Amino acid sequence: MAHVVLIALLALASITAAALARSALRYRWAQRAGLPYELPVRHFGTALRTAGAATAAATALAVAAALPAAPDAAPPAVARFAAAPVHAPARSRPAPPAPEPPAAPPRTIGHPAHGTLQRLADGTRVWLPPQYAYRKAAHVAFPVVVAYASASGADDRNLFEGFAAHVAQGLADPFVLVLPARCEATARDARAPSVVARRYRYRVVPGQAARGVLGVGDGAACAVRDAWAHPDRYRAAVGVSGTYPARLPPGSGTDLLLATASGDEAARLSARRFREALRGRHGRTEIRVTDGAGQRSRVFGAVAGYLTEKLTGPDRIHS
Incomplete structure (x- = not known):
């Protein structure tokens, strides 16, 4: 005015x-x-x-x-700075996470069942099937199974031989087996298989659809509990000769196989009770129980066939 x-x-x-x-x-x-x-x-x-x-x-x-003074009559210096857009002060962003330290290279410790067994710096072992080293498979990624073997290691040989034999007979896909040193630490880390694959550059098929979890003996209950509470991690779970809690684990569940060898009566009864407790309470989740499958290596061969049915198979790496 x-x-x-x-x-x-x-x-x-x-x-x-x-x-x-x-x-x-x-x-x-x-x-x-x-x-x-x-x-x-x-x-x-x-x-x-x-x-x-x-x-x-x-x-x-x-x-x-x-x-x-009119707005367009500003001195040249003022006009020059006025022409520049005024930006709101940038919000402070959290610092990016520190890069992971370079991993020590895996150490090869054996060749069970004609595959390659390696040990990582944290004690995790990785078994690569014989097909992993084939020249024609240089650009092929494999499904991965996290396997909680018994603490004594008594089942390791049967595990590797059972998987390898079923692949050789054309009854199963080859799998990369990741054997953590402890079940509890890995069960809390949903990234464990992905971290192993990324840090050590193993050729594994990404995603939940190509990932299973297996527990043997003392590790069976831990594997089932982990998969049941976190179905987004694994497509299928297997417990072999384990004993399972009477209380239902939390979560929505995932497809489950409970297997026992011949003569393992306590594990067979525990598996059946657990299946009955879960029956009809988790929608379309499939729960199978197999028992009396004979020797332990044959049990693991049947497990490899079950995981082949449930998981995405080997796939070419698309660059």
């Missing part, structure tokens, strides 16, 4: 100054026109009009000086 008033005063003062200046000139010319007729010249009128014009001009200059 004040800006409009000042502009109006400036216009009025400028018009008044121009009018008085014109009037002063006309009055002076009129007085000079009477000189040939010896008429008296009156200078007072001219001086009065000139003074009025000067006063009005001074007023116009004062009003013009009082007007605020």
Whole structure:
């Protein structure tokens, strides 16, 4: 509003100054026109009009000086910075996680069942099936099974030989077996198989659909509990010759096989009780119980066939 008033005063003062200046000139010319007729010249009128014009001009200059500068009349330096967009201060972002330290290379500790058994720095062992080393499989990724073997290691040989034999007979897909040192630590880390594959560059098929979990003896209950509580981790779970809690584990469940060898009566009864406790309480989850399958290696061969049925098979690596 004040800006409009000042502009109006400036216009009025400028018009008044121009009018008085014109009037002063006309009055002076009129007085000079009477000189040939010896008429008296009156200078007072001219001086009065000139003074009025000067006063009005001074007023116009004062009003013009009082007007605020127009936005586009900014000095060049100001205009240059004003043209740049003003950005809100950037929000502080959390620092990215520190990169994982380089992993020590795996150490080969044997070749059971013609595969390759390696030990990682944290004690985890990885068994690569014989097919992993085939030249024609150089660009093939394999499904992975996390296997919690018994602490004594008595079942390791049967495990590797059972899987390898079923593959050789064309009854199962080859699997990469990851054998953690402890069940509890790995069960808390949903990334464990993915971390092993990434850090050590093993060729494994990514995703839950190509991942299973297996527990043997003391590790059976831990494997089943982990898979049941976190079905997003594993497509299928297997317990071999384990004993299972009477209370139902939390979670929505995943497909489950409970297998026992011949003569393992306590494990057979525990598996049947556990299946009955779960029956009909978890939607379409499939629970199978097999017993009396003979030698332990044959049990593991049947497990390999079950996991072949449930998991995504080997696949070519798409670069």
